[in-house]
Amino acid sequence: MDSQGAHPDIMTYGILLDGLCDNGELEKALELLNRMHKSEMDLDIIIYNIIIHGICNASKVDETEIYYVASLSKE
Numbered sequence: 755m756d757s758q759g760a761h762p763d764i765m766t767y768g769i770l771l772d773g774l775c776d777n778g779e780l781e782k783a784l785e786l787l788n789r790m791h792k793s794e795m796d797l798d799i800i801i802y803n804i805i806i807h808g809i810c811n812a813s814k815v816d817e818t819e820i821y822y823v824a825s826l827s828k829e
Contacts, residue, residue: 775808
């Protein structure tokens with residue numbers, strides 16, 4: 755998107771993350787989250803909820819604490 759001059763907002767990224775998680779592409783979702791973080795995008799609680807839900811669906815519940823703690827700083 756960025757290469758074509760379109761700059762996605764937080765809602766667009768949320769939809770992309772949700773789609774990746776729903777399709778079992780957790781690693782790609784986490785890569786996208788990392789790119790969002792590196793671009794200094796203001797990640798909100800909704801983004802973290804999508805990621806935590808995706809992690810739980812992937813049966814990696816132990817990893818949720820990292821993202822839960824990060825989400826607390828957004829409240």
